[in-house]
Amino acid sequence: MAQTAIKSPNDVVDFLVSQHEQIKSLFATAIAASGAAREHAFLDLRRLLAVHETAEEEIVHPRAKRKIRNGDIVVDTRLKEEREAKTVLQKLEKLDVDSEEFTRELKGLRDAVVDHATHEERDEFAKLGEQLDNDELETMGRAAKLAEAVAPTRPHAGVESQAANLVAGPFVAMLDRARDAIAGKG
Numbered sequence: 001m002a003q004t005a006i007k008s009p010n011d012v013v014d015f016l017v018s019q020h021e022q023i024k025s026l027f028a029t030a031i032a033a034s035g036a037a038r039e040h041a042f043l044d045l046r047r048l049l050a051v052h053e054t055a056e057e058e059i060v061h062p063r064a065k066r067k068i069r070n071g072d073i074v075v076d077t078r079l080k081e082e083r084e085a086k087t088v089l090q091k092l093e094k095l096d097v098d099s100e101e102f103t104r105e106l107k108g109l110r111d112a113v114v115d116h117a118t119h120e121e122r123d124e125f126a127k128l129g130e131q132l133d134n135d136e137l138e139t140m141g142r143a144a145k146l147a148e149a150v151a152p153t154r155p156h157a158g159v160e161s162q163a164a165n166l167v168a169g170p171f172v173a174m175l176d177r178a179r180d181a182i183a184g185k186g
């Protein structure tokens, strides 16, 4: 069984759980910052959320729906939470990052996303890990990593502003690009 075997670096569950930790840390950075630094952290956060949630929606949720007990209910609840987070992100994108409303909404989103991640890890990923063998978990992990094409490592000085513009579009556009990357069109 998968849970007793040695984990692979490409294991989809390990990969997504490590992204959960990065997401939590970017929320903390964005909440603590202000002005341009907050703008920057919020952009990094949206990019990572786009990459992460798209990988889950395209690769993990459909599989979990079929494989785990009560998969329909578990996955539909997670999808509903993901849709709610998208709505809040679209609202945040229209606000001044230094406004009180932004700070309040960002903290609310953090609480919702942390709760969502806890449910995924406990109710979905752990159970999926028990149902699938290592090869399947690795294949899914490699596919999930393709979405990262949307979130390149920070560009070199000089091309920063141009590259930042390319990836600074609205959250929904980031989701589209992450989906294309997974589908091999990125």
Ligand SMILES: [Fe+2]
Residues within 6 Å of the ligand: 053, 056, 078, 082, 116, 120
């Ligand atoms: Fe999710």
Ligand SMILES: [Fe+2]
Residues within 6 Å of the ligand: 016, 020, 052, 056, 116, 117, 120
């Ligand atoms: Fe997640």
